[in-house]
Amino acid sequence: MRRLAACAALFLTVQAQAQIRPQAFGLPNGLRVVLLEDHERPLVRACLHLPLDPETNARPGLAAMALRVLGQSDAAAVRIGDFEQLLAGAGIELTPALRADGLSWSLLTRSRDQDLALGLLADRAFRSVLDTATLETERLAYWRETERLEASPRAKLRAVLEPDQTLQAPSLESLTTLSFEELLAFDARVLRPDRAVLVLHGDLGLEQAKRLVYLSFGTWTVSSAPHAPPHAPTTAPAAPSSLPKAAPAAPPPATPSVAPVASPQPVRINAPGALPRALAVALEPEDLDREARALLALLLPGDPALFPARIRIEGLDLVAALDGEAQASPAATEALLLERLQALRQRGFTEADLRQAKAAWSAGRALAGLHPEALVGEALDEARGRGTSPARMQALTVEGLNGALRRWLDPARLKAGALGAPRS
Numbered sequence: 001m002r003r004l005a006a007c008a009a010l011f012l013t014v015q016a017q018a019q020i021r022p023q024a025f026g027l028p029n030g031l032r033v034v035l036l037e038d039h040e041r042p043l044v045r046a047c048l049h050l051p052l053d054p055e056t057n058a059r060p061g062l063a064a065m066a067l068r069v070l071g072q073s074d075a076a077a078v079r080i081g082d083f084e085q086l087l088a089g090a091g092i093e094l095t096p097a098l099r100a101d102g103l104s105w106s107l108l109t110r111s112r113d114q115d116l117a118l119g120l121l122a123d124r125a126f127r128s129v130l131d132t133a134t135l136e137t138e139r140l141a142y143w144r145e146t147e148r149l150e151a152s153p154r155a156k157l158r159a160v161l162e163p164d165q166t167l168q169a170p171s172l173e174s175l176t177t178l179s180f181e182e183l184l185a186f187d188a189r190v191l192r193p194d195r196a197v198l199v200l201h202g203d204l205g206l207e208q209a210k211r212l213v214y215l216s217f218g219t220w221t222v223s224s225a226p227h228a229p230p231h232a233p234t235t236a237p238a239a240p241s242s243l244p245k246a247a248p249a250a251p252p253p254a255t256p257s258v259a260p261v262a263s264p265q266p267v268r269i270n271a272p273g274a275l276p277r278a279l280a281v282a283l284e285p286e287d288l289d290r291e292a293r294a295l296l297a298l299l300l301p302g303d304p305a306l307f308p309a310r311i312r313i314e315g316l317d318l319v320a321a322l323d324g325e326a327q328a329s330p331a332a333t334e335a336l337l338l339e340r341l342q343a344l345r346q347r348g349f350t351e352a353d354l355r356q357a358k359a360a361w362s363a364g365r366a367l368a369g370l371h372p373e374a375l376v377g378e379a380l381d382e383a384r385g386r387g388t389s390p391a392r393m394q395a396l397t398v399e400g401l402n403g404a405l406r407r408w409l410d411p412a413r414l415k416a417g418a419l420g421a422p423r424s
Contacts, residue, residue: 022379023206027213029220030194034379035209036201038372044114044202046107047376048125049384050195052166056186061142061170065178066186067096067103068138073130075123083120092117094124100164100283100316103190111203118216126191126220132180143175153271153419160267161415163283164316193220197383199376267417268330276324276420278334280341282413284316285404290386291393292404295357305347309340318408330418338416345409348402358393365390 023035056063074080087094093108094117105124109117146169149156159169170178198217200209284293293313300311300318309322320341324333349357368374381387407413 025210027218031217032197032383033213034199034383035206036375036379037205038201039203042111042203044109044111044204045372045376047104047199047380048121049102049104049197049380050190051102053189057166060165060168061174062182062186063103063166064098065142066183067098069130069134069183070124070128071096072134072138073128076127090116100166118212122216130183135180139175153269157269157279157417157419161279161281161417163281163415192222194222197380199379201372201376269419271419272421274420275326276328276330276333276418278322278337278418280320280337280414280416282318282408285407288404290388291396292401294361294388295401298357298360299349299353305344306340309337330420334416334418341409345406348405351398354398354401
């Protein structure tokens with residue numbers, strides 16, 4: 001009886017969550033808002049997402065540095081120390097994140113503190129007061145993190161192979177030349193309400209959400225004048241073309257290669273005493289079908305054709321790894337990994353694989369209603385045109401799935417390298 005009662009409670013919870021329907025509205029300044037009204041718990045979640053632009057992507061480290069400086073800056077009339085105390089005193093969680101497709105802040109608060117929490121989120125988004133002292137402090141901290149990659153061969157190899165310049169670790173030279181004017185220009189170009197999407201989930205109704213968002217974000221304007229204190233430079237570059245380009249030492253977005261098991265300039269990280277390890281990374285193709293991507297994320301990690309290699313999807317990257325035998329060389333380990341990837345690319349998946357993956361995706365989607373973070377993520381993807389559709393998922397064929405796999409594992413897209421002790 002207890003088991004039946006638990007199953008019934010779970011069923012009712014899933015049914016209640018399934019009834020949550022996105023409600024969309026916008027502000028005159030262009031901010032798009034999606035509300036997921038849910039009164040089951042006295043909590044409110046929010047996610048504010050801002051896409052990056054090509055100029056930012058061409059400057060490794062700029063977006064990461066900007067997010068660091070924003071997080072340590074005073075906001076309007078609130079000093080950074082007071083800002084942190086307000087968060088801690090109300091138990092508000094405010095977490096920044098950077099991915100290849102944009103930057104975001106995630107918020108979790110009790111519904112009774114929602115006015116304060118949304119105001120603090122707005123402070124971070126468009127009321128941060130940038131100054132040169134904070135830039136220099138964060139530059140030094142970022143510099144030390146970059147230097148520490150030398151002490152972690154695996155982390156260094158992953159950083160060197162990162163195909164997306166937004167997430168690439170900057171060189172010390174590019175960190176040194178990154179200017180305060182660049183940060184101001186980033187603020188003016190990227191932190192704009194007409195580029196932003198705000199997703200709200202939790203214990204608030206539509207009219208309440210409209211009032212709350214308008215009070216917190218209604219004064220956010222599109223302006224070429226960045227936020228800076230009176231003593232700091234107040235003019236940003238007139239056009240994106242005036243921004244410094246990436247440092248010559250920074251790797252390009254991708255290293256074309258027509259050979260599946262060799263590279264004209266192989267990446268080698270010397271790690272005496274360590275077992276050889278190979279990595280291969282490929283950035284997601286821009287026009288990849290979203291449904292195919294969702295199924296590949298389910299199918300690839302456990303595919304037996306890759307053994308002993310492993311593969312996973314990290315953000316927009318497909319990452320494959322292989323730990324070699326003690327007597328193997330780094331070059332041989334890398335060659336074996338690329339051989340496994342190309343064997344999987346040529347073999348592809350079967351109709352049975354497709355059916356199983358669709359069933360697993362449907363089951364996961366049904367349970368997503370039990371996880372508010374998943375609901376927020378789905379709503380954000382839909383608002384940005386990156387959502388998956390059950391109808392399109394059912395229409396996906398095995399040919400479409402394998403076509404997506406072949407494009408993602410195209411040897412020309414892969415960046416590969418290895419670490420270990422060199423063999424004479």
